[in-house]
Amino acid sequence: MEIRQLEYFMEICKELHFTRASVNLGxxxxxxSHQIKALEDEVGTLLFDRIGKKTAITEAGTILLKHCRNVFNSLESARGEISELQLLLQxxxxxGALTGELNQLVSTLLVDFHKSYPQIKLKVIGSDNLIERVIQNEIDFxxxxLPTHDERISTELLYEExxxxxxxxxxxxxxxxKVDLDDIIQLPLILFPKTYRxxxxxxxxxxLKGIILKPIIETDTPETIVNLVETQAGVSILSKTLINIWNNKNIKIIKIENPAICRQVGLIYHKEKYIGSAAREFMSLIKKLKVSDF
Structure with a gap:
């Protein structure tokens, strides 16, 4: 079993089309087809079902794909460690960061970090689907x-709010x-979709109190929520981190009690991924910030 064969295999899994995969691979x-046949002969079973022009991954192929990702993550980690011996902090x-944390936490550090390490190319992604991005190795951390409930992820608590x-x-x-949680159910709520953490x-x-919220509006844009609340279309529930972004004087903040709604925010990264010096340095800067700075 060769690395090249596994690379070919993963590209076909991505495209589910032999012609497109061959073009991508050059x-x-x-x-x-010959390399995939050799790989199938070695593992002793078909990795793809080829029915007419359609290609589908078999159960055996799915198993191999999972392990291939681990193999290539390990190889990337090895290359990263070796590279750092030669090119430190390059x-x-x-x-990745949630919208609130991106504005209030990560963005505040970007300028200083870039000045200290101008040779590092930074990519910052604001998203809610960050766990999957870490698992797929699309971002370093x-x-x-929190919590993540995924055994592949390591976590470090930053703060609770x-x-x-x-x-x-x-x-x-x-x-x-102050307002009791029980009283909120009667209000016209504008909330994030259920897929949001x-x-x-x-x-x-x-x-926990047997309450089921039925919002009148769901939107994935925090700014839209704030604007709708300002125009009295409804009310919402947001973190202080998000509220602070707009600092809207036409919005009033009310403490929720019995019980309070709290969230934990932390760093997440893949257990199997090598965390390079640049990532470690940036995470260290984040952890040094005081809770009051958030």
């Missing part, structure tokens, strides 16, 4: 909501300092 289709660094009810300054609750933590806390 080899002829007969050469590609190369690429990919960072991420700042996201409460979520608050936000209302328009013209809302009847605008002069209220922040929404999931809100729902999990509500379920």
């Amino acid at each position: 080899v002829t289709q007969p050469t590609l 190369g690429n660094l990919s960072i 991420a700042v996201t909501i 409460e979520l608050y009810l936000i209302v328009s300054s013209q809302h009847p609750l605008a002069q209220t300092e 922040c929404r999931q933590q809100i729902d999990d806390t509500c379920q």
